[in-house]
Amino acid sequence: MATLRAIRKxxxxxxxxxxxxxxxxxxxxxxxxxxxxxxxATRPYAERSWEVLGHLASRLSPRQMxxxxxxxxxxxxxxxVVLVTANRGLxxxxxxxxxxxxxxxxxxxxxxxxxxxxxxxxxxxxxxxxLNLVADFDLGDRPTADDVRPIARxxxxxxERGLVGxxxxxxxxxxxxxxxxxxxxxxxxxxxxxxxxxxxxxASVPFLLEPSPEAILxxxxxxxxxxxxxxxxxEALASEHSARMVAMRNATDNALRxxxxxxxxxxxxxQEAITKELIDIIGGAAALERVQAPGTLxxxxx
Amino acid sequence: MQVEVVTxxxxxxxxEADMVLAPGAEGQLGILPHHAPLxxxxxxxxxxxxxxxxxxxxxxxxxxxEVLADRVVVLADTAEPAxxxxxRRAEAARERALELLRQRQSRIExxxxxxxxxxxxxxxxxxxxxAPRSVRHSDxxxxxx
Numbered sequence: 282m283a284t285l286r287a288i289r290k291x292x293x294x295x296x297x298x299x300x301x302x303x304x305x306x307x308x309x310x311x312x313x314x315x316x317x318x319x320x321x322a323t324r325p326y327a328e329r330s331w332e333v334l335g336h337l338a339s340r341l342s343p344r345q346m347x348x349x350x351x352x353x354x355x356x357x358x359x360x361x362v363v364l365v366t367a368n369r370g371l372x373x374x375x376x377x378x379x380x381x382x383x384x385x386x387x388x389x390x391x392x393x394x395x396x397x398x399x400x401x402x403x404x405x406x407x408x409x410x411x412l413n414l415v416a417d418f419d420l421g422d423r424p425t426a427d428d429v430r431p432i433a434r435x436x437x438x439x440x441e442r443g444l445v446g447x448x449x450x451x452x453x454x455x456x457x458x459x460x461x462x463x464x465x466x467x468x469x470x471x472x473x474x475x476x477x478x479x480x481x482x483x484a485s486v487p488f489l490l491e492p493s494p495e496a497i498l499x500x501x502x503x504x505x506x507x508x509x510x511x512x513x514x515x516e517a518l519a520s521e522h523s524a525r526m527v528a529m530r531n532a533t534d535n536a537l538r539x540x541x542x543x544x545x546x547x548x549x550x551x552q553e554a555i556t557k558e559l560i561d562i563i564g565g566a567a568a569l570e571r572v573q574a575p576g577t578l579x580x581x582x583x
Numbered sequence: 584m585q586v587e588v589v590t591x592x593x594x595x596x597x598x599e600a601d602m603v604l605a606p607g608a609e610g611q612l613g614i615l616p617h618h619a620p621l622x623x624x625x626x627x628x629x630x631x632x633x634x635x636x637x638x639x640x641x642x643x644x645x646x647x648x649e650v651l652a653d654r655v656v657v658l659a660d661t662a663e664p665a666x667x668x669x670x671r672r673a674e675a676a677r678e679r680a681l682e683l684l685r686q687r688q689s690r691i692e693x694x695x696x697x698x699x700x701x702x703x704x705x706x707x708x709x710x711x712x713x714a715p716r717s718v719r720h721s722d723x724x725x726x727x728x
Contacts, residue, residue, distance in 0.1 A: 322592060322593040323592065323593075325593075326590060329589055329656050330658055332656075333658065487620065488621060488622055490621075490622050491607060491608065491621065497623070497624055500647075508591050511591055
């Protein structure tokens with residue numbers, strides 16, 4: 282009987298786990314959708330700012346473009362890596378995948394690496410492994426452009442002050458609900474070739490530029506960098522939630538399968554116990570029948 | 584003409600308009616249909632979109648404006664429709680910014696505090712102008728920066 286009770290208890294606790302994981306799955310699904318929509322909502326600004334960059338590029342010489350602080354190629358004596366991870370676990374291989382991608386990149390560098398982490402998991406990893414962590418940002422569940430600006434500000438400053446020659450983003454690209462891919466992307470210096478292409482493709486309208494092309498271009502490139510960082514973080518967030526959703530769905534499925542298996546063995550055990558009891562009773566009755574006269578015991582049998 | 588107001592976070596406004604008033608870095612910009620193509624920087628200020636007598640106002644925190652043949656795009660750093668501005672929060676932000684300015688430690692912090700103050704002043708001005716029934720404060724330096 283003790284095993285019966287033990288099985289019943291385990292079934293109950295597994296059922297509770299399944300309830301929790303199912304709830305987390307639902308929550309992650311809606312958070313994923315929100316993050317996806319937020320990432321999509323950055324598109325109009327991205328498209329329009331490309332347009333404006335194109336206009337500006339068409340008015341400046343390629344050399345002027347390349348002399349911009351955020352565009353200029355510098356000797357790379359150090360690089361900065363912005364690593365975007367989750368604050369929490371329970372999301373399958375999400376954190377592990379992006380961290381090992383980053384580590385692969387970092388160990389391949391021949392120059393010192395300054396690491397900036399966004400998300401607690403990346404920060405904890407960096408501290409445990411003694412990486413050169415220069416800044417850590419802890420964003421909430423709904424990062425706004427205002428939350429992200431300081432991150433962009435920091436890396437732009439580090440580039441302009443000559444601390445690093447390049448800034449790389451390592452985050453998880455959201456491909457689909459089932460597929461998320463760790464990605465290493467060059468953030469700074471901005472590759473101006475694309476803007477120049479945009480310039481040559483657009484019809485050259487005589488634009489008025491106030492105050493001057495350079496005065497617009499500088500801040501525009503800063504916004505552009507902020508946008509890249511913001512977008513990467515939103516994509517990472519969507520990836521995190523979808524990874525968690527899938528992990529939680531697997532957990533729920535496993536729990537349900539376990540419950541099925543254990544219900545089966547519970548029933549078997551119960552059946553066995555009943556059979557054993559019956560055998561005992563029948564055996565006992567038969568023994569009694571042999572001792573006493575037939576017929577006197579009929580009423581005592583169950 | 585077609586007008587769009589976008590921020591990094593979202594498309595804030597999209598629609599037809601007869602006139603756009605924007606706070607250009609070099610002075611107020613009034614844009615009517617068939618304006619010459621233009622790209623300009625914007626300062627923190629009030630963006631007004633007029634259409635058939637009706638007005639929509641936004642407090643924007645600087646940005647850029649792009650004027651094409653029949654389209655105006657405002658790339659705003661931040662943009663809040665007047666109706667969504669929480670006057671009390673804006674007031675609190677102004678207080679905070681003033682306090683920071685009083686303490687001013689480094690040059691960068693002072694610049695940031697000043698920018699924050701300007702943004703909250705703009706927000707308050709836009710909110711007050713659009714909500715005539717709310718209480719007007721007489722002496723707060725609003726409206727003359």
